[in-house]
Structures are given as C-alpha cells and as structure tokens.
Amino acid sequence: GENVEQHPSTLSVQEGDSAVIKCTYSDSASNYFPWYKQELGKRPQLIIDIRSNVGEKKDQRIAVTLNKTAKHFSLHITETQPEDSAVYFCAANRDDKIIFGKGTRLHILP
Amino acid sequence: AAGVIQSPRHLIKEKRETATLKCYPIPRHDTVYWYQQGPGQDPQFLISFYEKMQSDKGSIPDRFSAQQFSDYHSELNMSSLELGDSALYFCASSLGLDSTVGEQYFGPGTRLTVT
Numbered sequence: 001g002e003n004v005e006q007h008p009s010t011l012s013v014q015e016g017d018s019a020v021i022k023c024t025y026s027d028s029a030s031n032y033f034p035w036y037k038q039e040l041g042k043r044p045q046l047i048i049d050i051r052s053n054v055g056e057k058k059d060q061r062i063a064v065t066l067n068k069t070a071k072h073f074s075l076h077i078t079e080t081q082p083e084d085s086a087v088y089f090c091a092a093n094r095d096d097k098i099i100f101g102k103g104t105r106l107h108i109l110p
Numbered sequence: 111a112a113g114v115i116q117s118p119r120h121l122i123k124e125k126r127e128t129a130t131l132k133c134y135p136i137p138r139h140d141t142v143y144w145y146q147q148g149p150g151q152d153p154q155f156l157i158s159f160y161e162k163m164q165s166d167k168g169s170i171p172d173r174f175s176a177q178q179f180s181d182y183h184s185e186l187n188m189s190s191l192e193l194g195d196s197a198l199y200f201c202a203s204s205l206g207l208d209s210t211v212g213e214q215y216f217g218p219g220t221r222l223t224v225t
Contacts, residue, residue, distance in 0.1 A: 032211045043200060043216040044153060089152055093211045096204075097143060097166050100152040 002027040002094040006101030014109050019080055021104045023090035024072045032093040033066060033073050036100075039086045047088075048075070080108050112137055114203050114217030122223045123191050131186040131220045135203030141165070142184040143202040143214060144176060153200055159184055160206050191224045198222075 003026040013019045025033075031052035036044035050057045050064045050073065057064050061080075066073040077084055085108045091098040115134040123129050135142050141160045145153035146169075155168035159178035170176075173191075178184045188195060198219045204212030 034213065036216075041198075043218050046213055046215060049213060095166060096141065096160070096206070096211045097155050097158055097168065098211075098214060099155065102152050 002030055002092055002099045004090060004092050004099050004101040006090050006104055008104060009102065010105045010107070012107040012109055013080055015080055015082060017080055019075075019077045019084070019106055021075045021088055021090065021106075022072060023074070023092075023101050024070075025092040026071065027092065027094055028071065030092040030094065032098070033064070034091050034098060035062075035064060035075050036089040036091065037086045038089065038103075044089060077106075080106075082108050082110070084108050114201055114215055116199075116201050116217040116220050118220060119218065120221050120223075122225065124225055125191055125193065127191050127224075129188045129191060129222060131188070131199055131201075131222070133184045133186070133201030133203075133217060135182050135184070135201075136215060139203035139205050139212075139215075140182055141204045141206045141212065142178055142182065143204070144170075144184070144186050145200040145202065145216075147198040147200060147219075149197075156186070188222075193224050196222060196224045 006023045034049035037047045038044045063076045087103045090101040117132045143158040144156040147153045156170040158166045162178045176186045200219045201217045202214040204214045
C-alpha cells in the first residue's frame with residue numbers, strides 16, 4: 001500500500017522568508033497529491049494539489065513540484081506571513097482515498 | 111459556497127456506549143470519506159462510500175459501521191466505545207469523476223470524547 005513520508009516534522013522560518021516541505025511516496029500508481037493546511041482544532045483545508053501529468057503548479061505564494069521518477073513532491077511557500085503558521089499535511093492517493101503524511105508544524109517567526 | 115456539514119460538533123460518551131456521527135456532503139458530491147484524527151496525528155482513513163456503496167475500507171474497527179443514504183449523507187455508527195476512540199472524526203466529500211480521484215473537502219469535524 002501507499003506510504004507517505006514527510007519532512008521536516010517542525011519548521012521555523014522568519015516572516016518573509018520561504019518555507020519548503022518535502023514528501024516522498026511509495027506507490028507508483030499514485031497520481032494525485034494534495035496538500036492540506038490545518039490550524040489547531042480545525043478541519044484540514046485543501047490549499048493546493050497536483051496531478052501526475054504536471055510537474056509544477058503555482059497559486060500566488062504557494063507552489064508544488066512533483067518528481068514522478070523520484071517519487072517525491074514538495075510544497076513551497078514564499079514571502080511567509082504569520083497566518084501561514086499551521087500544520088501542513090502532504091498526501092497521496094491510493095485509488096480514490098488519500099493517505100496523509102505525518103504533518104509539518106510550520107512556525108512563522110516575527 | 112456550501113461546505114461539508116457534520117453533526118454533532120462535540121459528543122461526550124461513556125465507555126461501552128454507542129455514538130452516531132452524521133455527515134452531509136457538499137451538494138452534488140457523491141463520495142464520502144471518514145477519517146479519524148488523534149491528538150497530534152495525521153488523519154487516518156476509515157471508510158468511504160461512492161453512490162451509496164462502500165468503495166474502500168481502511169483502519170476501521172469492527173465495532174464501527176457506516177452507510178451512505180439516498181440523499182448522499184452518511185452516518186458513522188460506533189458501538190462499545192473505548193477510551194481510545196476519543197478523537198476528531200472528519201468527514202470529507204468529493205465528486206467522483208470516473209477513474210479520476212476528486213478533490214476532497216473536509217467538514218469541521220466531530221470531537222468525540224469517551225470517558
């Protein structure tokens with residue numbers, strides 16, 4: 001089955017700097033890779049996703065890259081702001097369900 | 111825009127009691143997923159339904175059952191509750207697109223506390 005590894009588990013960056021979170025997956029059949037942001041006690045919110053027919057996708061300050069050969073994908077947040085502080089989960093699909101990574105707690109330092 | 115609705119938002123039960131969680135998907139979404147999230151953990155997939163049929167099953171205990179109704183809402187029934195069942199239970203919905211996995215949108219969750 002699918003196994004999703006996510007690093008780092010905790011990340012602190014200065015406000016205005018960039019943050020990068022990396023994930024790897026094991027199932028070569030996975031073709032959908034969403035990223036979720038979760039604030040304390042709230043629902044995971046889909047912030048961006050990428051499908052296997054695309055190598056990169058960008059939405060304002062957020063971008064995701066996918067390397068199918070290496071089976072890894074990354075989330076890039078530029079010009080970080082205090083409201084970016086949250087836990088970020090990467091995920092990969094196995095058939096139509098998604099398997100989450102363990103999450104990265106992102107702290108934006110003033 | 112309408113989102114996924116879950117009820118109740120909070121539930122307190124005693125050990126060995128039963129609980130029923132309800133999920134109302136986004137209008138026109140035909141696929142529902144249930145996840146369990148313990149404190150500080152990632153959401154764990156429990157079970158999913160597509161067009162009222164169970165489509166996949168994950169780490170759902172035998173004490174739990176679920177179904178999807180004709181109006182696409184889903185209910186998760188939990189019996190013989192244990193302390194370890196205390197968690198946030200999320201429902202997510204998506205629009206099934208044949209062989210293409212759809213984006214999943216999460217509800218606000220039900221916080222279940224078993225005492």
